[in-house]
Structure formats: structure tokens, C-alpha cells
Amino acid sequence: MCTNKPISLIIVDDHSIVVEGIKTMLHGDLEINILETFSLGSSLMNFLNRTNTDIILLDISLPDISGIDLCKKVKLMSPKTKVLALSNHTERSIILQMIQNGANGYLLKNIGSMELKDCIHAAMNGEIVFSREVSSIMANPNMEELKELPRLTKREKEILELISKGLTTQEIADKLFVSPLTIETHRRNLMSKFKVRNAAELIMEASKSKLI
Amino acid sequence: MCTNKPISLIIVDDHSIVVEGIKTMLHGDLEINILETFSLGSSLMNFLNRTNTDIILLDISLPDISGIDLCKKVKLMSPKTKVLALSNHTERSIILQMIQNGANGYLLKNIGSMELKDCIHAAMNGEIVFSREVSSIMANPNMEELKELPRLTKREKEILELISKGLTTQEIADKLFVSPLTIETHRRNLMSKFKVRNAAELIMEASKSKLI
DNA sequence: TTGTATATACCTGAAAACCAGTAGAAAAAA
DNA sequence: TTTTTTCTACTGGTTTTCAGGTATATACAA
Structure with missing residues (x-):
């Protein structure tokens, strides 16, 4: 050079x-x-x-x-x-x-x-x-880095947060002034986005992906 | 000097x-x-x-x-x-x-x-x-640093890990060759050690404390 | 304006989790 | 060896979650 x-x-x-x-x-x-x-x-x-x-x-x-x-x-x-x-x-x-x-x-x-x-x-x-x-x-x-993170809506992030705090569906519904059935739906959408089978695994995956 | x-x-x-x-x-x-x-x-x-x-x-x-x-x-x-x-x-x-x-x-x-x-x-x-x-x-x-971590037994850590992977009580019992009732007990002990109300919050707290 | 995504809400039934206890055997610590 | 901890297992009952759907209103973008 x-x-x-x-x-x-x-x-x-x-x-x-x-x-x-x-x-x-x-x-x-x-x-x-x-x-x-x-x-x-x-x-x-x-x-x-x-x-x-x-x-x-x-x-x-x-x-x-x-x-x-x-x-x-x-x-x-x-x-x-x-x-x-x-x-x-x-x-x-x-x-x-x-x-x-x-x-x-x-x-x-x-x-x-x-x-x-x-x-x-x-x-x-x-x-x-x-x-x-x-x-x-x-x-x-x-592996961890390859799986792309699910894109969550604002509401879903909110509900994910509350689930991680231990609130039940009913309690979340009360807090957000919506029907518990709505929360149930969000819950299921969250689980299907993360491809998990229950709330425990959901929180684990979300936490690994630093989404909560 | x-x-x-x-x-x-x-x-x-x-x-x-x-x-x-x-x-x-x-x-x-x-x-x-x-x-x-x-x-x-x-x-x-x-x-x-x-x-x-x-x-x-x-x-x-x-x-x-x-x-x-x-x-x-x-x-x-x-x-x-x-x-x-x-x-x-x-x-x-x-x-x-x-x-x-x-x-x-x-x-x-x-x-x-x-x-x-x-x-x-x-x-x-x-x-x-x-x-x-x-x-x-x-x-x-x-706050986070002040609350001392619960001391988990070997078995409890094992079960915590499996819960975080989304296994149900029954599945964990099958995997460890013990009664599902035993796993139920461990589950409850885990939750009471972490002072949480359900599995989702359990995983959250364990993960915050870097125990999983 | 016509999709697409989001948030809302419902039904039914099965599966799983959670609560509140008790208690014996085995292993580890004192 | 005695004591304590850990692991195991049970009864019986309640609450919550999960799985399969469907469906409407709104908002936002193409």
C-alpha cells in the first residue's frame, strides 16, 4: 500500500x-x-x-x-x-x-x-x-437465531405481558374492559403464532426472543 | 508514596x-x-x-x-x-x-x-x-436483585425445565417414570417457592432469575 | 373500493391446572 | 444415629386453559 x-x-x-x-x-x-x-x-x-x-x-x-x-x-x-x-x-x-x-x-x-x-x-x-x-x-x-420472531399486534403484546404477570383470562378481561372470550381468542392467537402448546411454553419462547 | x-x-x-x-x-x-x-x-x-x-x-x-x-x-x-x-x-x-x-x-x-x-x-x-x-x-x-432466589432441588429444576418446554403434567410423569400426582406436587412446590399463581408467571420469574 | 389485519365476541366440551390437605420412603446432613 | 430435606403418592374438588370452530365491526392499505 x-x-x-x-x-x-x-x-x-x-x-x-x-x-x-x-x-x-x-x-x-x-x-x-x-x-x-x-x-x-x-x-x-x-x-x-x-x-x-x-x-x-x-x-x-x-x-x-x-x-x-x-x-x-x-x-x-x-x-x-x-x-x-x-x-x-x-x-x-x-x-x-x-x-x-x-x-x-x-x-x-x-x-x-x-x-x-x-x-x-x-x-x-x-x-x-x-x-x-x-x-x-x-x-x-x-437454531434460536434462525427462527424469525412472530409479529405481534399491540394488543397481543399487552396481553402477553399480563399473562406473564400471572393474571388469568378473567382478570385480564376485567383489566382491559373486554370479554374474557376475547382474551381467550388473543391467547390462542399468541400460542399459534409462537407454535406452542400452553402458556408456560409461550412465556418461555417470548422471553427467549426478548419480547417480554 | x-x-x-x-x-x-x-x-x-x-x-x-x-x-x-x-x-x-x-x-x-x-x-x-x-x-x-x-x-x-x-x-x-x-x-x-x-x-x-x-x-x-x-x-x-x-x-x-x-x-x-x-x-x-x-x-x-x-x-x-x-x-x-x-x-x-x-x-x-x-x-x-x-x-x-x-x-x-x-x-x-x-x-x-x-x-x-x-x-x-x-x-x-x-x-x-x-x-x-x-x-x-x-x-x-x-428490586429484582434484592429478592433472593428460591433454592430449588435437583428434581424441581428438572421439572421446571420440562414445564418451560410446554410438557403437561402427564407428559412429564411419563418421561420421568413417576406418578402424575407427584409432578403435581412438585409443580405446587415450585409455585409456592416462587410465590406465583400459575405456570406462566412461574416461567417468567424463573427466567428473570436466570434459573432456566 | 376492495381486500387484509386487527380487535372484538360467542359456543361447546374436553383436558389440564390449581387448591388444600396428608403422608410414607429414601436420601442427605447433622 | 437422629434429624431434615427431598422425592414420592394420594383424595377430592374447583377453576382455568385449550381446541375446534364461527362471526362482526373497524381500521388501514392497495
């Missing part, structure tokens, strides 16, 4: 240990120039307004805004800037959301120095980059 | 970003000498066998062994060595388990450079140290 112009890079992470670690790791690479580091999404947005940046290393868990939403905002304001997610989350759904929101790659924090540098350069070349472990997650989805 | 003898320190963490970050943070402090870093619990144990170490910064999520168990092993082998947990987990129960297993303090990875150094020195003086956020977690337990 020829060193025509250094890559300007921003780190966004609220853990100073991580920021220092990344800085140290990238220190040897003369083609990378760390412009600035931020611990808040809002400060990043202010800065981006006024500056040209090639690439952002973006943590997902930030104090003020989710990195997933932040990624979208960054891409709207500055589409040319590459965004690499750098997080501890290994959930397929989060990775996909990030990519959906325009991220140019997804790295896990167990990444090594060499791999990190490689990924940054690859992203600059327009590739979508995943760290090794991320690739393997994407290649081998587990 | 007078610089009679440097503090010998070991870092145990499988994320090289974090290891580099800590190293950089402690670099300025001449009283601290980083002896070695490990990414596996087993390599730490080998090293400890042969060397005197003042203090260990110990991550909780390691590939080969839980930091909680590792802490206990370290303390058995080398009781004088101080152990500071350094992790992302904010759960009261984990913090308490670490202290129970002999840790001399608990730090979160959002700690800053100054605080980290202060904590290391304080630990060397025999104090039990918590980073700022940890202190606040310990001081303000939330």
Missing part, C-alpha cells in the same frame, strides 16, 4: 481502557492518523459537522445513544465516512441491524492488532469487513 | 485491546511494574506457581475458566496476592461472588486512568476497593 494520504480515524467508545488500547494498537501504522476520540454520540455528531473523516470505530453501547442508531445518523450526515462497529455483542440480529444501518463492517473487541489494521484498510477499499469470529457467527447461525 | 519496591502486577484478559489499554494507562506509574499478561486462566496458574506477584487484574469472562472460579484458585495457591476483578458485569450477585471468593476489589472497565492507579495502590494497602460505579451499584440494589 502506498502512503499517499493518511487515513483519518475517529474512535467512539466510553471505556477509556478500550480507547487507549486501540490507540496503542494502531500506533505503529503510519497510514492511520487518529483524529479524535469521543465517549458520547452527541460529541461525535458535533465534530462530524465540521470535519472530514475517513473512518469511525464505533462502540455499540454508549451512554447517550445506541451505536446502532448513531450509525444511521452518521451515514445520513456523512455518507462517505466508513463506519466500523466495534463491540462485544455477538448476536446475529445486532450485527445485521448495524449493516442494515449502513455500517461498513463489524468487529469484536477480542480482535488483535494485525487484524484490526487489516480490517481498517479493507474497509477503506470499500469492502464490508467482519472480524474472524463475526464471520463464523454469520456463517453458523444457531 | 515512597518508591521502595515496585508493585508487581499481572493482567489477565483475553481481549488484547483491553490489555494494551491497561498497559498504556499504567505506563506512567513508576511504582507499578507489569510482570506479565495472560489471556487464559490456565497460563496464569502455571506462572503463579513459580513467581511472586503482588496484584492481579482479573477479567471475569475468560475462554477457559470463569474469573470467579479462577479467583478462588489463585487465592488458595497464593493468598498474599491481591486480586482485583476488572469486568463489564454490573450484577450485584457477580460482584458479591467475587468478593466471597477472596477478591480484594471490583472494578468496571469504564474506569479511568487515575482511578485505576488509585485502586491498585489502595488494594495494596489492604483495602477492599470498588470503582465509583460499583460502589453505587452496591449502595442502590434494585
Whole structure:
């Protein structure tokens, strides 16, 4: 790679240990120039307004805004800037959301120095980059992640919530001022959407899917 | 503090970003000498066998062994060595388990450079140290964490698991080769231990408490 | 406007869960 | 060895859930 112009890079992470670690790791690479580091999404947005940046290393868990939403905002304001997610989350759904929101790659924090540098350069070349472990997650989805979540209506979510609190059909009906027969119907719809046989399994599945 | 003898320190963490970050943070402090870093619990144990170490910064999520168990092993082998947990987990129960297993303090990875150094020195003086956020977690337990988990018997856990899979009393009885009446009894005991009114709420509570 | 989704409501009957007890055998702890 | 816990099993009765349907009003989108 020829060193025509250094890559300007921003780190966004609220853990100073991580920021220092990344800085140290990238220190040897003369083609990378760390412009600035931020611990808040809002400060990043202010800065981006006024500056040209090639690439952002973006943590997902930030104090003020989710990195997933932040990624979208960054891409709207500055589409040319590459965004690499750098997080501890290994959930397929989060990775996909990030990519959906325009991220140019997804790295896990167990990444090594060499791999990190490689990924940054690859992203600059327009590739979508995943760290090794991320690739393997994407290649081998587990059962749980593959079954797509049922889409529940507002009312169904409400009733699911009340079932999980131990209310009976009658009690839910009283609370929502509708007939218990209506609640029965919702119950059955919920169970058929989740493909389960009773309330216990329903709550289990809903909870696994983080729907309650 | 007078610089009679440097503090010998070991870092145990499988994320090289974090290891580099800590190293950089402690670099300025001449009283601290980083002896070695490990990414596996087993390599730490080998090293400890042969060397005197003042203090260990110990991550909780390691590939080969839980930091909680590792802490206990370290303390058995080398009781004088101080152990500071350094992790992302904010759960009261984990913090308490670490202290129970002999840790001399608990730090979160959002700690800053100054605080980290202060904590290391304080630990060397025999104090039990918590980073700022940890202190606040310990001081303000939330509802969920306060209610102590019911102690379930082996059989009860087994049955709870099967209930959560949607099996009926009869099916569970068949599977375990006992009378359905027995399962009924276990069911009622489970519900009374969790103080809930039906299976749905039971599964919800068990799942919140991470018992299934 | 003509579907599609949502929320509502009903019937009937069977199956399962839940309540309130008691109690003996086996296993584990003291 | 004694005590305690756990696992087992029962009686008898009430309440709730579940399974098979059907059906109407409303709202929202194509």
C-alpha cells in the first residue's frame, strides 16, 4: 500500500481502557492518523459537522445513544465516512441491524492488532469487513437465531405481558374492559403464532426472543 | 508514596485491546511494574506457581475458566496476592461472588486512568476497593436483585425445565417414570417457592432469575 | 373500493391446572 | 444415629386453559 494520504480515524467508545488500547494498537501504522476520540454520540455528531473523516470505530453501547442508531445518523450526515462497529455483542440480529444501518463492517473487541489494521484498510477499499469470529457467527447461525420472531399486534403484546404477570383470562378481561372470550381468542392467537402448546411454553419462547 | 519496591502486577484478559489499554494507562506509574499478561486462566496458574506477584487484574469472562472460579484458585495457591476483578458485569450477585471468593476489589472497565492507579495502590494497602460505579451499584440494589432466589432441588429444576418446554403434567410423569400426582406436587412446590399463581408467571420469574 | 389485519365476541366440551390437605420412603446432613 | 430435606403418592374438588370452530365491526392499505 502506498502512503499517499493518511487515513483519518475517529474512535467512539466510553471505556477509556478500550480507547487507549486501540490507540496503542494502531500506533505503529503510519497510514492511520487518529483524529479524535469521543465517549458520547452527541460529541461525535458535533465534530462530524465540521470535519472530514475517513473512518469511525464505533462502540455499540454508549451512554447517550445506541451505536446502532448513531450509525444511521452518521451515514445520513456523512455518507462517505466508513463506519466500523466495534463491540462485544455477538448476536446475529445486532450485527445485521448495524449493516442494515449502513455500517461498513463489524468487529469484536477480542480482535488483535494485525487484524484490526487489516480490517481498517479493507474497509477503506470499500469492502464490508467482519472480524474472524463475526464471520463464523454469520456463517453458523444457531437454531434460536434462525427462527424469525412472530409479529405481534399491540394488543397481543399487552396481553402477553399480563399473562406473564400471572393474571388469568378473567382478570385480564376485567383489566382491559373486554370479554374474557376475547382474551381467550388473543391467547390462542399468541400460542399459534409462537407454535406452542400452553402458556408456560409461550412465556418461555417470548422471553427467549426478548419480547417480554 | 515512597518508591521502595515496585508493585508487581499481572493482567489477565483475553481481549488484547483491553490489555494494551491497561498497559498504556499504567505506563506512567513508576511504582507499578507489569510482570506479565495472560489471556487464559490456565497460563496464569502455571506462572503463579513459580513467581511472586503482588496484584492481579482479573477479567471475569475468560475462554477457559470463569474469573470467579479462577479467583478462588489463585487465592488458595497464593493468598498474599491481591486480586482485583476488572469486568463489564454490573450484577450485584457477580460482584458479591467475587468478593466471597477472596477478591480484594471490583472494578468496571469504564474506569479511568487515575482511578485505576488509585485502586491498585489502595488494594495494596489492604483495602477492599470498588470503582465509583460499583460502589453505587452496591449502595442502590434494585428490586429484582434484592429478592433472593428460591433454592430449588435437583428434581424441581428438572421439572421446571420440562414445564418451560410446554410438557403437561402427564407428559412429564411419563418421561420421568413417576406418578402424575407427584409432578403435581412438585409443580405446587415450585409455585409456592416462587410465590406465583400459575405456570406462566412461574416461567417468567424463573427466567428473570436466570434459573432456566 | 376492495381486500387484509386487527380487535372484538360467542359456543361447546374436553383436558389440564390449581387448591388444600396428608403422608410414607429414601436420601442427605447433622 | 437422629434429624431434615427431598422425592414420592394420594383424595377430592374447583377453576382455568385449550381446541375446534364461527362471526362482526373497524381500521388501514392497495
